Amino acid sequence: MSGRKRGSVAVVGAAESDLGQVAADVSPTDLMAQATRRALDDCGLKLSDVDGVLAAHTQSRMAVLQLCEYLRIKPKYFDSTQIGGSSFMSHLAHAMTAIEQGVCGVAVIAYGSTQRTVSRAAASPREFNPYESVYRPFLPASAYALAASRHMHQYGTTREQLAEVAVAARKWALMNPAAWEKEPLTIEQALNARMVSHPFTVRDCCLVTDGGGAIIVTSAARAKSLKKKPVYVLGVGEAIGHATISNMPDLTLTAAAESGPKAFGMAGIRPADVDMVSLYDAFTINPILFLEDLGFCPKGEGGRFVSNGAIAPGGRLAVNTSGGGLSYCHPGMYGLLVMIEAVRQVRGECGARQVKDCEISLAHGNGGVLSSQCTVLFGSEAAL
Amino acid sequence: MQDLKRQSPFGIYAEHCRKGELAYQVTEDGKPLFFPRVVAPGTAGGKLEWRISKGLGTVYATTAVYTKDKPPYNVALIDLDEGFRMMSRVEDVDALRVKIGMRVKVRMHPGDDKQPPYPVFSPAEGK
Numbered sequence: 171m172s173g174r175k176r177g178s179v180a181v182v183g184a185a186e187s188d189l190g191q192v193a194a195d196v197s198p199t200d201l202m203a204q205a206t207r208r209a210l211d212d213c214g215l216k217l218s219d220v221d222g223v224l225a226a227h228t229q230s231r232m233a234v235l236q237l238c239e240y241l242r243i244k245p246k247y248f249d250s251t252q253i254g255g256s257s258f259m260s261h262l263a264h265a266m267t268a269i270e271q272g273v274c275g276v277a278v279i280a281y282g283s284t285q286r287t288v289s290r291a292a293a294s295p296r297e298f299n300p301y302e303s304v305y306r307p308f309l310p311a312s313a314y315a316l317a318a319s320r321h322m323h324q325y326g327t328t329r330e331q332l333a334e335v336a337v338a339a340r341k342w343a344l345m346n347p348a349a350w351e352k353e354p355l356t357i358e359q360a361l362n363a364r365m366v367s368h369p370f371t372v373r374d375c376c377l378v379t380d381g382g383g384a385i386i387v388t389s390a391a392r393a394k395s396l397k398k399k400p401v402y403v404l405g406v407g408e409a410i411g412h413a414t415i416s417n418m419p420d421l422t423l424t425a426a427a428e429s430g431p432k433a434f435g436m437a438g439i440r441p442a443d444v445d446m447v448s449l450y451d452a453f454t455i456n457p458i459l460f461l462e463d464l465g466f467c468p469k470g471e472g473g474r475f476v477s478n479g480a481i482a483p484g485g486r487l488a489v490n491t492s493g494g495g496l497s498y499c500h501p502g503m504y505g506l507l508v509m510i511e512a513v514r515q516v517r518g519e520c521g522a523r524q525v526k527d528c529e530i531s532l533a534h535g536n537g538g539v540l541s542s543q544c545t546v547l548f549g550s551e552a553a554l
Numbered sequence: 555m556q557d558l559k560r561q562s563p564f565g566i567y568a569e570h571c572r573k574g575e576l577a578y579q580v581t582e583d584g585k586p587l588f589f590p591r592v593v594a595p596g597t598a599g600g601k602l603e604w605r606i607s608k609g610l611g612t613v614y615a616t617t618a619v620y621t622k623d624k625p626p627y628n629v630a631l632i633d634l635d636e637g638f639r640m641m642s643r644v645e646d647v648d649a650l651r652v653k654i655g656m657r658v659k660v661r662m663h664p665g666d667d668k669q670p671p672y673p674v675f676s677p678a679e680g681k
Binding site for chain 1: 564568588589614615616617618619620626627629630631639640641642643649650654655669672
């Protein structure tokens, strides 16, 4: 296996940057730096303690250089792995190795985006592919819509079940003061919203917002002496599949079926042990696919699993309590915010939306067009 | 191996499209391959051979893309009978009436000044 040891490192600081819509000319690095400052304040460490920097975003090819220049850090360890929205789970796995090996002691993982302010087209220009671009798929939405069409065909998943995911996210978002969406949403409204790429309406698609975040990671030993109670990394799993949707072998089976078992294997726990789940919901089909591939329900049952408010507040499984990319915040590579919510739930910091006795949470990142899948399991001291 | 200073894999593919042919490759162990490459992936190794598809296939996945003021257009993944998959568009039928499992046949879209001819599909009942 990876050689990484369950519980060897902990997330000690976690913070969002300003979210939603930021002022003109704010840069992604402004947001990364702001979140880093807040995450350091969250744990009581200083900028001078940071000797590992991991960062990625879509508005610069060299996010680590930008952040280190801005904060004047000369890191012993750095990593700009860019596999889309799951990059930050991957960064956490890499930081874990670096800290275990003594390459660095305190790592920051940071992200920032101003895609709402500068437009999505400017923030994430589409890469040209002569075998796909000519057909004008509306990417990434159309790729996920193709996967949804296949899931509906193979397993009888319905548009109403997709809408359930959007409605559950909205109900959680209304309990999160930081969420972008402030109004209730019904199944009917989701179904009748503007169609984007069939079967998806605009309510099946994630938000387009600005935003960023940062987490601070250090060894379990050092974590104990800091301000907040440590949130230990119990397991990590990284997997990549394809780059383009035309090359995904089975559109109903993602590489989460590899990353999940890796993370669970390392943590020595099962899905039934998880108290709260944070899944990258770029589109409503995502949580359905990931609940299946991560082992929370059998393959093909995801649509039925989410029905009747099962993942909404008061349901059988707490999924995306922040409101998710669908209703809370989606700056383009949402994976870092996926982890921040999972960390806060284990800390018990989530106020009205806090999951009772949350000792173990799962954060799952997705990148590209269902391309990269990375899973992290977090646990409290009691879960160690 | 193909000389990349002379022609790209896509260049050969596009040349076939101009002749009305949907070209794909097979690996030395006989497996169909798409998109065209300059080296064989995975463990196959060895040479890649170009072949021409009969152009018959089945819709594997489908969506309809909505834009302002225009009817939605289809984007689909097509499984060709030879065993490779490609993205394309099913035409001559309402975008929302394109169904998974539908049999389709290739034809070349003529393209324009900027876009060389490219394969699209139309329904092929009974084939």
